[in-house]
Amino acid sequence: MGRHKEGVDSFGSERASVFSLASYATIHGFHPLGFCLVIALHLAVIAAPWYVDWRAIFAAIVLFILTGELGINVGYHRLLAHSSFRPPRWLKRTFAALGSLSLQGGPITWVSMHRFHHRESDGALDPHTPSVSFLWAEFLWVFFDHPNFLDLKSKISFARDLNRDPVIRFIERWHAASNLLLFAILAIVGASLDGTRGAIAWVIWAGAVRIVAIWHLTFIVNAVNHLWGYRNYKTNDNSRNNLWISILVCFGEGWHNNHHAVPRSAAHGHRWFEFDLAFLTILILEKIGLAKNVQRPPRFPYPENFSPKGGVYP
Ligand SMILES: [Zn+2]
Numbered sequence: 001m002g003r004h005k006e007g008v009d010s011f012g013s014e015r016a017s018v019f020s021l022a023s024y025a026t027i028h029g030f031h032p033l034g035f036c037l038v039i040a041l042h043l044a045v046i047a048a049p050w051y052v053d054w055r056a057i058f059a060a061i062v063l064f065i066l067t068g069e070l071g072i073n074v075g076y077h078r079l080l081a082h083s084s085f086r087p088p089r090w091l092k093r094t095f096a097a098l099g100s101l102s103l104q105g106g107p108i109t110w111v112s113m114h115r116f117h118h119r120e121s122d123g124a125l126d127p128h129t130p131s132v133s134f135l136w137a138e139f140l141w142v143f144f145d146h147p148n149f150l151d152l153k154s155k156i157s158f159a160r161d162l163n164r165d166p167v168i169r170f171i172e173r174w175h176a177a178s179n180l181l182l183f184a185i186l187a188i189v190g191a192s193l194d195g196t197r198g199a200i201a202w203v204i205w206a207g208a209v210r211i212v213a214i215w216h217l218t219f220i221v222n223a224v225n226h227l228w229g230y231r232n233y234k235t236n237d238n239s240r241n242n243l244w245i246s247i248l249v250c251f252g253e254g255w256h257n258n259h260h261a262v263p264r265s266a267a268h269g270h271r272w273f274e275f276d277l278a279f280l281t282i283l284i285l286e287k288i289g290l291a292k293n294v295q296r297p298p299r300f301p302y303p304e305n306f307s308p309k310g311g312v313y314p
């Protein structure tokens, strides 16, 4: 946070470079298994039009909302990474379990990396800054170890609050197996409805298409929202609010400059036109008594002396 104290004008003084990409690749390990998995799921997406099955597509939409919007946007991001509201413990664990079924890593891994992104945003240590390249920020970074996160201990140091909960530790440990189990369940349900073809259709649609969609909707924010869009706040990074990303695809996650300015706010949309579906979900939870201590942003326009808290976590 201290490195970019002067605000947006100082952005770029310590940019990441292609050299960072080379260091990641040669020193800190490439994950061929992860790479093959990503290729395999994308090939399955290409095959999807040959396996159209409306029940499988409906299951994909329901699971997309549960594991993507609720699991990643509301759960992993606003709740676990930033503590922007307080639900009952069973619901917090449910959000963690749902997020883990999006194949984006366990909750401790995801949250530690994300908090680190806020701390080092657009600097040389930022895990996914587009200062390296657009494709690096969009997806290449996931195939390499980050030098600061080579073991679970270093991840835990950025997510001690989550590591105290044995259920979240369990979800972290078994997240790969739970995804495999979900795929097996999808195959069994599909097979029971329509034999082998049904099994393949359910695995492709409710498994691969859903996961690839959530991946790209999550990762596109890392790339586009640190390059293009407008800024409400002069944060110490290059975060941007992007209308298209926000409304069309990401449940309000695209008001990213607002989010970097006030990371703890449950609302990422701060102005009247900045629609934010994930915040609406949190408001509904608040209404029915399942969310307390919902963090709200300052009222727009901001007071003269308002200073954003770029890089602060949770
Ligand atoms: Zn965040």
Ligand SMILES: [Zn+2]
Binding pocket: 117, 121, 222, 226, 239, 256, 260
């Ligand atoms: Zn960001």
